Amino acid sequence: MLDALAWTPKNRGTLEIGEELILRARAEAGRYESLVLSPAAVDALRAESAELFEALPEPPAYRRANDTVRDRAIELLPRATDLLSRLIATAKASRDDERLATLIGAVEAHVRALVAIGGGNISAGDNLAREAWEAARAATSSGSFFQFESPASAAKVFDRNTGVSRYDPRPEPSLTVQLFCANQDCRRPAPYSVAPRYSTHRFTCTLCQKPFTGHxxxxxxxxxxxxxxxxxxxxxxxxxxxxxxxxxxDDASQGELALAPRDLAVLLYSGTGSLSAVENLTTGHVLWVVPKGACFLATAAFGEGARELDAFRAFRDEVLLPQAAGRAFVRAYYRHGPWLAARVRRNPRAQRAVRFLLQQMHRGLVARR
Ligand SMILES: [Zn+2]
Structure with missing residues (x-):
């Protein structure tokens, strides 16, 4: 990859080399066949891109001998082109096209800027670095994920015709976000309106009517x-x-906390004040936080503090978690378990049925020991 940089500035323009590296990165993308397309994997690429954007050196204002900025730009190039290849491969394999497309554009802009800076092209380096910063800002800003509500009326504060002046009737700017109810029995999403001037907001769930807090x-x-x-x-x-x-x-859910620098997130606290979830508003990913030692389906069936719970916890920690398939089960259980547990708790017949099933399992677990 770096041999393309062995140019002589007289016969090869730095702009050409940038385009050539981008074409090569596109060709390299074909070599990444089976990319894992979890939201966390996409977020990891976004985080990596954000790091690259921060690392772009300030272009030098004049030509110097042995300029370390040039060296740093050249050092960053393989990282940038490799990231570009993986982003292109991921975009091909996923439907998250729009967001990845802006990210790809921003990384391409960085490749061009790095080549120009590394090649000691002062004016091109300056222009391309500015373009790269703009592209990075567009790709990492969370603004595009919100809908800003326009003020209902644009009534004049001072009416020249009538001579009447009054207070500004426009409502405070607000944004609408989809939030998950932080109460364990509900956890359902609904749209809420938030004034973005403050970080902590109290909500009343529109579905279960219980309070929760978003930070x-x-x-x-x-x-x-x-x-x-x-x-x-x-x-x-x-x-x-x-x-x-x-x-x-602490989180025992075996889920992933998919957050990247510059993401907008909301920490959701239940009515009792415990952290229930971390919702990434930029990507929509939610981590439901499970305190260490929790087992809600069995808790819903047997009640808090029942002696049966110890056997299930031990089974989870000693049998399930050491194996990949077991961890996948625990993850699925923590994702769907609370929903199931809420329904079990509301329905006495289901509660009896689940208790019976778990008792059979419990007997098996005790016999195993
Ligand atoms: Zn609710």
Whole structure:
């Protein structure tokens, strides 16, 4: 890939080389046949793109001998073209075309800028870097995922004809977002209107009428490490309206926290104040947070604190989680279990049936030990 950079500036223009590298990256994309297309995989590519965008060096204002900026640009090129290939391959295989297309455009703009900067082309480097920044901003802004409501009336504050002046009747700007109810028995999505000036908003679920709270933040960074069978997340965020804060929580759901820097997310807290979910408003991905040691279907059938629960927890931790198929089951269970548990709790017949089934399983589990 880098041999294309062994140019002589006199007979080969840096612009040509940029286009050539982009064509090669497109051809390379054909080599990635089986890409995993989970939302988390797409988000990982977005995160990688965001990192590349941040790494673009400031183009030099004049030509210097042994300019380290040029070296840095050349160093970044293989990373940029490889990312471009994977993005193109992913776009081909997925239907998330529009968002990936803007991202691909932005990475291509970065390849052009890096080639120009690396080649020491001062004026082209300056122009192309500016184009690359614009493209990156368009590709990573979360604005396109919201619908801004236009003010209902554009009535004049001061009417020249009548001479009447009054307070500004326009409503505060608001945006409509789809939020999931944070209460465990509900978890259903509905549209809500939010004034984007504040980060914390109280809602009443329009479906179950219970209260929940949403804390709106822009993601700055995510760190995770496993703690036993759970994941410990450290989330660096900037709350909407300013400031900076860090959020730490554990999650045993085996799900993925698919967040990239600059994503807009909402932390959803139930009426009792516990963190229920992290919803990525930029991508629509939701992680339902499961506290360590929770097992809601059995809890719904047997009641909180029942001795049967220990056997199921042990089964999950000792038998299911060490195997890939078991982990997939646990993931599916945590995704659909709460929904099932809510219905079980509301229906005494279903509760009896599930308790009977689980008792049979429980007997088997105890016999296994
Ligand atoms: Zn609800």
């Amino acid at each position: 709106f933040v822009e993601v700055r960074g995510v760190d995770s490490r496993s703690v036993g069978k759970a994941m410990h997340y450290t989330l660096r965020v900037e709350p909407v309206g300013g400031g900076a804060s860090v959020l730490e929580f």
